Amino acid sequence: MSRTNPFASLTSQVPEEPTEAIPQLLAHKPSHAKRNREWETQQERVTYRGIPPDLNERVKLLAENLGVPIGDVVRAFIERGLQAYEQGDLILQPHLRIGKMTLYPEERRR
Numbered sequence: 001m002s003r004t005n006p007f008a009s010l011t012s013q014v015p016e017e018p019t020e021a022i023p024q025l026l027a028h029k030p031s032h033a034k035r036n037r038e039w040e041t042q043q044e045r046v047t048y049r050g051i052p053p054d055l056n057e058r059v060k061l062l063a064e065n066l067g068v069p070i071g072d073v074v075r076a077f078i079e080r081g082l083q084a085y086e087q088g089d090l091i092l093q094p095h096l097r098i099g100k101m102t103l104y105p106e107e108r109r110r
Contacts, residue, residue: 059077063070084090094101 059073060070063073066073081090085092092103094103
């Protein structure tokens, strides 16, 4: 009984030049699976770790009132905050928390 070569279909398609083989070997067919995205649409999106949902909502409302993307508002606050810190107008004092430092004492972290 003769054995079949499991790689026969690949070796017949692979060109002699290795650089030409890469696109052919990596080519794949897109999936046509129907996915249920309801869970994703129901979840609240917060892009920065540690940002409470109420603070995120305030930034979102400000962006809507100004008619600009949320990222623009966040960028403006970050740029102004860094400028204030560099000028000495904003003072940040880290507090020791178990194993690491935080800028928010226990009562302000929420």
